Amino acid sequence: MRIAVFVKQVPDPSGAGRLDPATNLLVREGVEVVLDPGDAYGIEAALQLAEASQGEVVVISMGGERALEVVRKAMAMGAGSGLHVFDQRLGGSDALATARVLAAAVSRVAPDLVVAGTESTDGYTGTVPAAVAELLGWPSLTFAKHLELSGGTVRVQRQTPAGHDLVEADLPAVVTVTGGINEPRYPTLKGIMGAKSRPLEQLSIEDLGLDAAGLSPQQRVVAVAPAPQRQAGRVVEDDGSAARLIADYLAELKVI
Amino acid sequence: MDFECDEDQVALRQLATDVAGRVDDKYWQDIDQNYRFPSEFWASLAKHDLLGIAVPEEFGGSGRSLLDMAIAVEALSEGGAGMEGGALFVSGPVFGGCLLTRHGSRAQQEAYLPGLVSGDLWAGAFTEPDAGSNITMIRTQATRKGDSYLINGQKVFISQMTNSRRIVVMARTAAYDAGHRTAGISLLLGDLPSPAVEARPFKKMGNHFMDTSQVYFTDYEVPVENVVGEAGNAWAPMYDVLNPERIILAATAVGTGNLALRKAVEYASQRQVWGRPIGAHQGLQFPLAEARVNLATARLQVYEAAWLYDRGRECGVQAAMAKYAASHAALVAADCAIQTLGGAGYISESGIERHWRNLRLNRIAPVTDEMTLNYIAQHDLGMPRSY
Numbered sequence: 001m002r003i004a005v006f007v008k009q010v011p012d013p014s015g016a017g018r019l020d021p022a023t024n025l026l027v028r029e030g031v032e033v034v035l036d037p038g039d040a041y042g043i044e045a046a047l048q049l050a051e052a053s054q055g056e057v058v059v060i061s062m063g064g065e066r067a068l069e070v071v072r073k074a075m076a077m078g079a080g081s082g083l084h085v086f087d088q089r090l091g092g093s094d095a096l097a098t099a100r101v102l103a104a105a106v107s108r109v110a111p112d113l114v115v116a117g118t119e120s121t122d123g124y125t126g127t128v129p130a131a132v133a134e135l136l137g138w139p140s141l142t143f144a145k146h147l148e149l150s151g152g153t154v155r156v157q158r159q160t161p162a163g164h165d166l167v168e169a170d171l172p173a174v175v176t177v178t179g180g181i182n183e184p185r186y187p188t189l190k191g192i193m194g195a196k197s198r199p200l201e202q203l204s205i206e207d208l209g210l211d212a213a214g215l216s217p218q219q220r221v222v223a224v225a226p227a228p229q230r231q232a233g234r235v236v237e238d239d240g241s242a243a244r245l246i247a248d249y250l251a252e253l254k255v256i
Numbered sequence: 257m258d259f260e261c262d263e264d265q266v267a268l269r270q271l272a273t274d275v276a277g278r279v280d281d282k283y284w285q286d287i288d289q290n291y292r293f294p295s296e297f298w299a300s301l302a303k304h305d306l307l308g309i310a311v312p313e314e315f316g317g318s319g320r321s322l323l324d325m326a327i328a329v330e331a332l333s334e335g336g337a338g339m340e341g342g343a344l345f346v347s348g349p350v351f352g353g354c355l356l357t358r359h360g361s362r363a364q365q366e367a368y369l370p371g372l373v374s375g376d377l378w379a380g381a382f383t384e385p386d387a388g389s390n391i392t393m394i395r396t397q398a399t400r401k402g403d404s405y406l407i408n409g410q411k412v413f414i415s416q417m418t419n420s421r422r423i424v425v426m427a428r429t430a431a432y433d434a435g436h437r438t439a440g441i442s443l444l445l446g447d448l449p450s451p452a453v454e455a456r457p458f459k460k461m462g463n464h465f466m467d468t469s470q471v472y473f474t475d476y477e478v479p480v481e482n483v484v485g486e487a488g489n490a491w492a493p494m495y496d497v498l499n500p501e502r503i504i505l506a507a508t509a510v511g512t513g514n515l516a517l518r519k520a521v522e523y524a525s526q527r528q529v530w531g532r533p534i535g536a537h538q539g540l541q542f543p544l545a546e547a548r549v550n551l552a553t554a555r556l557q558v559y560e561a562a563w564l565y566d567r568g569r570e571c572g573v574q575a576a577m578a579k580y581a582a583s584h585a586a587l588v589a590a591d592c593a594i595q596t597l598g599g600a601g602y603i604s605e606s607g608i609e610r611h612w613r614n615l616r617l618n619r620i621a622p623v624t625d626e627m628t629l630n631y632i633a634q635h636d637l638g639m640p641r642s643y
Contacts, residue, residue: 076267186274189305189318192267 001055004111005046007039009063009070010122024221026122035070038117040184045147045177046115047078056080060105075195076187082200089212094219099131104208114174129176139169142176265327272328275304276335281607288610291464293419308373311353315369322500323562326507333511339614340465342508346501347416348372351380351424354500359485359493379420381411389627392437398427407476417455417469420448430488441490445482452476462613501622502575506558506582509618513551513586516611520593543592550585557581573636580628583618590615
């Protein structure tokens with residue numbers, strides 16, 4: 001069993017993100033960068049599946065030079081090898097171009113399963129894993145809060161507002177996992193030291209057999225605006241009727 | 257000269273910070289208030305390979321150095337684990353790891369180091385009621401009987417007796433010779449618990465995560481092959497335990513001092529009085545900045561001492577200086593932190609006063625300020641031996 005897992009290096013979510021007014025894109029230079037916290041769940045899920053099946057995990061990332069750090073981190077957690085797509089021409093790629101590159105990387109790795117976080121903590125499109133599945137012609141299973149393999153199928157509990165759906169697909173497939181599906185491990189010291197001797201490939205657009213011309217962004221951010229300020233809540237003075245007022249208010253919102 | 261940490265040391269520091277960050281201050285307050293051994297944290301140290309940092313790879317460790325252990329210990333302490341997180345390293349990685357890595361027989365290394373890496377706790381029984389720094393005056397005897405030694409005697413201020421699986425006992429295997437006072441002393445390795453070893457823990461001011469006991473040995477039997485190094489010649493092995501112990505406790509103090517300082521700075525930045533954060537006043541800034549200076553310089557001395565130890569060079573003076581500088585810098589830092597928080601600093605819940613209580617020990621143990629200074633006077637300044 002070979003499992004590929006997508007990881008992304010993002011500006012530290014605990015810092016305040018800044019947009020470049022010229023491009024309307026997130027500033028990624030000169031800021032603290034970390035492994036996307038959502039990806040840690042994907043790595044942990046992949047490692048657990050691999051451990052249960054004597055399989056291996058391959059980390060895949062597309063990103064700038066520093067993305068190498070997060071690939072190494074995933075390898076220190078236990079992944080057997082890494083693939084870093086690093087090409088200056090990919091700077092500013094949109095979700096579709098990213099999906100094309102990742103799909104080509106997946107084809108090269110030829111895994112039985114791809115695991116990814118639900119969405120990145122910087123772009124939040126949540127579309128890349130599904131787009132990769134579409135480009136590969138593989139089933140896409142999203143929002144998995146539980147994940148298991150049996151024979152040639154993957155079965156997930158897909159998070160829904162009401163609970164979960166049971167979804168099953170034949171392998172190979174692409175699965176996105178929710179935060180909280182597991183408790184991601186920290187790398188151990190031996191993991192950190194051992195990761196350095198495991199294979200880590202760095203590939204360009206051409207190495208993946210792609211044409212740079214087909215990867216130019218199809219999407220342009222035309223305007224950005226700050227999120228609206230939260231409105232002050234309604235204050236209810238309790239004269240004995242507060243419970244009724246609150247219940248009416250919640251009913252009006254269709255919460256109850 | 258190179259002050260840059262290598263890639264592994266950066267990752268190790270991050271790992272230690274993360275491991276410490278998984279445990280919150282409430283956990284340590286609970287340990288403190290209930291005099292409990294932090295078994296969950298200890299297990300986490302083992303799980304993340306931190307107990308085997310300096311143990312050779314062939315025995316399950318990572319084969320790195322005392323300097324790396326000091327870096328990890330400092331990060332654990334600073335990352336939230338305080339004195340508790342660092343001082344624990346004496347009870348295994350130092351008492352067992354440093355000793356056996358340099359002076360253990362192959363059989364001892366194979367028998368004991370893998371267990372140490374996976375979490376066996378070690379006690380070191382050296383001090384006696386009438387023999388502290390004047391260690392040559394110890395009266396505990398190990399008497400040869402066939403293929404074993406029988407140990408009889410009394411020790412005091414021995415840490416972690418309740419939970420230790422192994423113990424290193426310093427005992428006389430030959431009578432005291434005034435002409436050669438250090439001769440005839442041996443280090444013997446035993447297993448715990450044993451009905452022949454009785455420990456009576458003391459109540460004490462701080463460091464409640466480790467019990468400190470009076471210990472009685474009555475015909476405690478250890479096999480002859482458990483003597484570490486040469487029988488009757490414990491001096492060199494002993495210094496390869498005592499110097500790392502000073503270095504690791506100094507690293508612990510530096511980390512803990514910086515933790516107290518961080519808590520103080522956070523409070524001073526948030527607490528508003530008359531429309532300004534109290535941290536905007538120089539009267540509060542200066543003591544904290546001065547504490548920072550002293551912690552930063554102590555840290556350099558810690559690293560130098562560890563670096564010398566790793567190269568097998570004489571490091572007694574540097575270890576003593578590191579221990580002295582770090583103990584004082586950290587205690588003052590914790591004191592300034594209490595002062596910064598005012599009344600809140602005196603309340604256990606704010607998680608500051610515990611550091612001060614714990615750090616007070618470092619001016620006394622593993623060696624007192626006074627004995628540290630007369631060692632430096634004699635061995636570094638070349639002044640006459642004063643005792």
